[in-house]
Every structure is written in structure tokens, then in C-alpha cells.
Amino acid sequence: MSKIILPPPLKPGDLLRVIAPSGALREFAAFEQSLEIWKAHGYNIQISDNIDSRYGYLAGTDAHRCQQLATAWHDSDCRGIICARGGFGSTRILESWSWEQKTADPKWLLGFSDITALLWSLYKAGISGLHSPVLTTLANEPEWSIKRLFDIVAGRSVAPLQGKGWGGGKVTGVLLPGNLTVATHLLGTPLLPDLDGVILAFEDVAEAPYRIDRMLTQWRLSGVLSKVRGIALGGFTDCDAPPNIPSLSIEEVLQDRLSDLGIPIVSDLPFGHDSPNAALPVGVEATLDADEGILNVCC
Known part of the structure; x- marks a missing residue:
């Protein structure tokens, strides 16, 4: 895809x-x-009206939640949009939403988990967002993680992240971080961006090993992994098998489904549902070193 547009740095x-x-x-x-x-x-900070609305498990009806996004996105005075929490529901409002690419006035979108769908669709529209803690998780982050988030939105450089390298060399590509489950449900839809030259960065929570296996198998069968340059794996929180049920461990599943792809892979990176959740900009150039176990964001 063409060069991503990075929103202007935020300032007090x-x-x-x-x-x-x-x-x-x-x-x-x-x-x-x-x-x-x-x-x-x-x-x-301005909080959207009726942000505590409920419609079952959703924060209000689709129309209500879509209106919150539209009000923030089209507000020329607004420089960034912070998502309150994840859960489920962002894909529902994307059925009728268009970013109407604003190359002259892009703004930050911040969140993770279910917000993956918004971040990836915004990336497809050519604008970067930030895979980062939401407002129900930021306060639980360590100081260095909070500083990293504010450094990125202010346009300052950040340190590389250290994980566990699987070997396979070093690669540079476009960083596309997100939740594995949410991203999997974008496969085969118009919301899935082009993955050519991408470094996928996945995390997840509360998914049994067999379900992670099933999702990664779907990625393999879809054929899109042939375009991917590398994979960065964050936390897979509470993804252990139930006791007394025969199972592969989550580590074994990841190895079994990914290690034969012939691309650099780094696991155990500090981002995901369990603190720390290091902020990662979407769509920027990054380097993944699978020998040293390092993910470095180049913006």
C-alpha cells in the first residue's frame, strides 16, 4: 500500500x-x-455523551456507538480518539462506516483488543493508529509502558521491545498489531487490509489452545500468510487448557502452527491483555530480529 499517514504529534x-x-x-x-x-x-479530555449506555453486552446500540465515533472523527478540534474499552462490537459499526480518508487532518485512534477492527480498517484507509492500552487498562500499566504511549503520540522515539527469538534472521516490514481473534474474523471480509510486506503482531486472551490452533490454521488455509514477512507474538493471557483435558500447551500450538512458515518470528513480547501492554503504532516501518528476539519500531 502507499505510505501511511501518521497523525500529527499531540501536545498538551x-x-x-x-x-x-x-x-x-x-x-x-x-x-x-x-x-x-x-x-x-x-x-x-472530553467524554462522549452517555458513554455508559448499554445494549446487552454492547455499549449502546450500533447507531449510538457509531454516532460517538462520527462525532469524534468529524470534530476538527479533536486531535485524538481514546477508546474506553474493548469487548465486542466494533465490527458491527464498521458495516456502515467509512473513514472518508482525511489526509489533511488525520487524528490518533487509540485502543486494542476489539479495537483491532477499527485500527486495521483505518490502516486500510491509509492512516496510522496506535495499538495501546484503553481507558480501563492504562492505570494498570507499569511506568515505562505509560511513558512509551505518551512518547509515541508526542512524536518521540521509543526503545525496542525484547522477546524470545525463534531464529530465521532479520526482516523489515509494515507493522500490523492486533488481537488474533478479532483479526481472524476479518479474513474474507472487505475490512482485511493488504498483508503484503507486513509484520503481523498478535496477542490474545482467554482462548483455549485448540481455539488458537483453529484460528492459526484458518490463517494458513486462507493463503494470506504467504505475503507476511514476519510475526511478532505478544501475550496469550489465560490461554491454558482446562485441567484434566488432554491438550497441547499454548506455546506448543504457536510453535506447531507457525515455526514451519520460513519467516522470522519473535514471541513473548510485552504487549497484550496482561500488563505490560507496550504501545505499537499501526502501519509504520518496523524491524523484527528473530535471532536476537527484538522488535524495533522505526517511526
């Missing part, structure tokens, strides 16, 4: 809007604590 005083495009907000104390972190860095 900038207006940032908080939206809930996915699951219903439940973790109110953590939400408030994370808001204070953003405010302490000097940002003007």
Missing part, C-alpha cells in the same frame, strides 16, 4: 475525545484512574 492542551465503540463499560474505577493519567499529561 489538545482536545481528545473518549468513545466506547465496543463492549459496555464496567470497570469505572480503572476508567477514572486512567482519565487522570491523560489529564495529568496536560490533555483536554
Whole structure:
């Protein structure tokens, strides 16, 4: 794809809007604590109306959640959009949503987990976002992870991430981080971006090993992995098999389904649902060193 557009660096005083495009907000104390972190860095934070709305497991109806996104996205004074939490629901609003690429006025979109669908569709529209803690998780991050997030949105460089290299050399490509389950459900849809030259960065939570196996097998059968230059694996939290049930471990599944692809792979990188969740910009150039176990973002 053409060169990605990186939103302008944020600066103290900038207006940032908080939206809930996915699951219903439940973790109110953590939400408030994370808001204070953003405010302490000097940002003007505006929370969308009725952000605590509920429609079953969703943070309101599709129309309500889509309107939150539209209001923030089309607000010329807004410099960034922070997602309240993940859960489920962002793909539902993408059925009727278009980013209407704003090359002259892009803005940051921040989140992870279910927000993967928004981040990947925004990337397909040519604009970078940030795979990062949401407002129900930021307060639980270690200091270095919080600093990393604010360094990235302010346009400052960040340190490489250290993981476990599987061997296979070093590669440079376009970084595309996200949740494995959400990304898998984009396969075969118009929302899936072109994966040519991409370094996939996957994490997940509460998925039994056989389900991770099933998803990775779908990726293999889809044929798209032939375009991918490397794979960076973060945390796979609470992905152990139930006790007393015969199973491969999550580590064995990842090795079994990925190690024969002939591309550099690094695992155990510090991003995902379990703290730390190191922020990763979407669509920027990155280098993955599978001999040294390093992921380095080049922006």
C-alpha cells in the first residue's frame, strides 16, 4: 500500500475525545484512574455523551456507538480518539462506516483488543493508529509502558521491545498489531487490509489452545500468510487448557502452527491483555530480529 499517514504529534492542551465503540463499560474505577493519567499529561479530555449506555453486552446500540465515533472523527478540534474499552462490537459499526480518508487532518485512534477492527480498517484507509492500552487498562500499566504511549503520540522515539527469538534472521516490514481473534474474523471480509510486506503482531486472551490452533490454521488455509514477512507474538493471557483435558500447551500450538512458515518470528513480547501492554503504532516501518528476539519500531 502507499505510505501511511501518521497523525500529527499531540501536545498538551489538545482536545481528545473518549468513545466506547465496543463492549459496555464496567470497570469505572480503572476508567477514572486512567482519565487522570491523560489529564495529568496536560490533555483536554472530553467524554462522549452517555458513554455508559448499554445494549446487552454492547455499549449502546450500533447507531449510538457509531454516532460517538462520527462525532469524534468529524470534530476538527479533536486531535485524538481514546477508546474506553474493548469487548465486542466494533465490527458491527464498521458495516456502515467509512473513514472518508482525511489526509489533511488525520487524528490518533487509540485502543486494542476489539479495537483491532477499527485500527486495521483505518490502516486500510491509509492512516496510522496506535495499538495501546484503553481507558480501563492504562492505570494498570507499569511506568515505562505509560511513558512509551505518551512518547509515541508526542512524536518521540521509543526503545525496542525484547522477546524470545525463534531464529530465521532479520526482516523489515509494515507493522500490523492486533488481537488474533478479532483479526481472524476479518479474513474474507472487505475490512482485511493488504498483508503484503507486513509484520503481523498478535496477542490474545482467554482462548483455549485448540481455539488458537483453529484460528492459526484458518490463517494458513486462507493463503494470506504467504505475503507476511514476519510475526511478532505478544501475550496469550489465560490461554491454558482446562485441567484434566488432554491438550497441547499454548506455546506448543504457536510453535506447531507457525515455526514451519520460513519467516522470522519473535514471541513473548510485552504487549497484550496482561500488563505490560507496550504501545505499537499501526502501519509504520518496523524491524523484527528473530535471532536476537527484538522488535524495533522505526517511526
